[in-house]
Amino acid sequence: MRLAEFKDHQRELYYFQLRIGIAGAFVLAAFSLLLLRFVYLQIVQYDYYRTKAEDNRISIVPIMPNRGLILDRSGTVLARNYSAYTLEISPGKVADLEKTINGLESIVEIRPSDRTRFKRLMIEAKGADSLPIRTRLTDEEVAKFAANRYRFPGVDIQARLFRQYPLNELASHLVGYIGRINDRDVERIDDEGLTANYKGTDHIGKTGLEQSYESELHGITGYEQVEVDSGGRGVRTLSRTSPTSGNNLVLTLDIKLQEVAEQAFGENRGALVAIEPATGGILAFVSKPGFDPNLFVDGIDLASWDLLNTSPDRPMVNRALAGTYPPGSTFKPYMALAALELGKRTPQQTIYDPGFFQFGNHRFRDDKVGGHGTVDMYKSIVASCDTYYYMLGNDLGIDNIARFIGQFGFGAKTGIDIEGEATGVLPSQEWKRRHFKKPEQQKWYAGETISIGIGQGYNAYTPLQMAQAMATIANNGVIYRPHLVNYIENIRSGERTLVEPKVERAIPLKPENIEFIKRALAAVNTEGTGARAFAKAEYTSAGKTGTAQVVALKQNEKYNERNVAERHRDHALFIAFAPLESPKIALAVVVENAGFGARAAAPIARQVLDYYLLGKRVDKPAAEVSADDGDD
């Protein structure tokens, strides 16, 4: 019995120990599995996980370079940077945006316009890490938010550099503005392979010099390797590559001259381009009305944007660059030069002007009732006789006109150093064939050449082209490429890259012909259509008035300003250069819907020339002078 019990006990113990052994084997197996896993992670995959841990730990933080400044020729700042605090939200880290913004409102002032702007930015700048809900925080607001920061994960204060245009509307079209990078910009940046350099940059030049010289102004982004914790907070800086500031642009523009010109326009719409004939450097570049480029820097609010875009005055259009106008009578000197160079007229040859030119059964009217009588080339320019040029146009033929006039750059991009230039229209048989689709429209009719002769018809040129052509006359046929930037300055090295005056081409002109034209243009300002505006000028000058029809008049209809809606009134034009002997400035002025060129445009030119040549400032809109006997 006892033995059996003992045996039983032994067997039981044996079974138990067997099971303990099995359990032990299981433990060994499990530990082996763990060991295998450790070897896999720490030996086989070591490089992978080490990299992962480093990526976790090290964050590359881009450091934005300072954007280059834009200065006028004497160093006046047109665009600069200033540092300010912004309150920014990282949309990806915020669960309920609306709630967060409402919460923030109790700490800092958030205007409805801030909200709409933020929403607009959300749409425009998809994928941006952080977007401003408020800009330019006061010190007090910064302190208040800092105390409440823990309540707003994903919201932070950033010190940012802001672009500022201290002169506001002045030269706004020329300087342009920067705005937030949008999808289209991102695409372009990618295409140009600049993605890395734009990390950390959220603004880019959108128009004007800011756009065209983006690559000079932007600079090179620096980087900082920062060790961060799991919350993304920087713990320490491991290495730093400093950013390189963008280059400064120093313009040929004379901002005081620009100011004088803009003031001279008063409330008028229009454009003025003034060029230094000897270099092609732009001295003034006016497009009225302008806009405040500062509005665009933080992202413009919808109301202001709508206002600017729907205004019938179209303030966002750079008229000097992209507006095209018929040159009207300012076309005549070029027509006359064509006649001389092509041997179609001599200066002495006269015509008789009965007040109209009869072509088939169509009567082309001269503005002067009863006509100018006997007219030679000199008188045709000084008094701006239309009939002379109706006939001349007819005699030259459209293709001769196009070929000769085209040499002055009419109907072709000048190659100025900002984007957005319009081509304009230099009418020719070929142009008509290309421009129209229907066969009957593609044919050029001889009758159409006649109004081309007085700068009407299909003629359409930018004020920049008109100014460049005037400068070419002043230069005796040498064309310089117009440019706004005088030199590009590297701030660090002080190195200046000069924009060399570049001769595009020289038109071969007979000296006696160009001298004759210049003499006639000088007479315009002393005894002709420009004489009133240039009364008692203390310098010699050459000029030509022009009036461009906005709406074609019907046969036998007489233009009466009072009967025409304001926006259908004629544009006033004036081209000029001075001094006559050694021209320092050439310009073109277009005043929209202002009627006779002599009355509205010439006085603006006078103020600009007075300031540029004599330093005289009147600081008020140019007063209209009464029209004299001329055609315009």
Add this chain to the structure above:
Amino acid sequence: MRGDFQQPFKNLWLRTTDKIDPPLFALAVALLLLGIITLASAAHETPARVTGQAVNILVALSVMWAVAQFQPQTLMRLALPAYALGLALLVAVALFGEVVNGARRWLDIGVTRIQPSEIMKIAMPLMLAWYFHKHEATLRLRDYLVASLLLVVPVLLIARQPDLGTALLVTAAGFYVIFLAGLSWKILIGLALAACASLPFLWSLMHDYQRRRILTLLDPTSDPLGAGYHIIQSVIAVGSGGLAGKGWLKGTQAHLEFIPERSTDFIFAVFSEEFGLIGNCILLLLYLLLIARGLTIAANAPTFFARLMAGAVTLTFFTYVFVNMGMVSGILPVVGVPLPLVSFGGTALVTLFLGIGILMSIHRHRKLVQT
């Protein structure tokens, strides 16, 4: 004279230490030291945790010492009351428990809050071992069924709290007793198959966060910022440790706060990152030796109760290690199981040393019973 003078002290020393098993104690202390060293790195910003853990260790060692003084029979007598108390408290928790972090685990007993599920980690094997011991001579299938019932009821209560980690450990402890008591292989295999078959059912019983943990284990990258984040970051910590580790206090994952719960459940990630594969091998070896010692004690234990108890306590200890390391290295789902003797936390430490104390008691009293 001199000898006489020293004699009383020597006796006192002998008497206080004679129940302490030197190998077990040495291994436990070695692990505690590794734990304190790792904690000093993991909790470098909150040094109070290190001193707090030192106090926990003192308390836990006292408990071990005290338990080691008891005879196994005394422990056996405590089995039923401890189990009954544990069960009653679990019911009380289900009815009046405090909800912390979405789980009803704590019971406020006026002076302090207690977590009754922790009691079950010891009370469960104690109860089952006692039950099998009582029916040692006449073990039948019915006894296993009763034992299973004794196991399942508290486990369900714990799982419902929900506390998957503790439920798992209590189940493991109970199962080890039943296994060691000789449940037939046929039934074991049948149970394993049934368990597999019931997985879909278990799935339907699980809480959302528990399901997510399992799903994220299968593919942590599916939710890299949410539930998968813990696993991804701790695996990166382990892997980036390499062969020799980044060095003590030099773990970037740990010090830049990428590792969650880095002084408690995920402390192994910190250890692994700073001490590498070599450190892991040393740690595994220490655990293996400790478990081996425990199983040896079980194999040589005099009574059925002592054998079952010692075996279950040791294997439960193994379960802690395996589940925790498996979780941290990304081969097991995230369940709240600490790394024994290393993780910060008093409750787990006391429970673990209670177990070690029981092992020592069983080992030191084996001859007494046999004679």
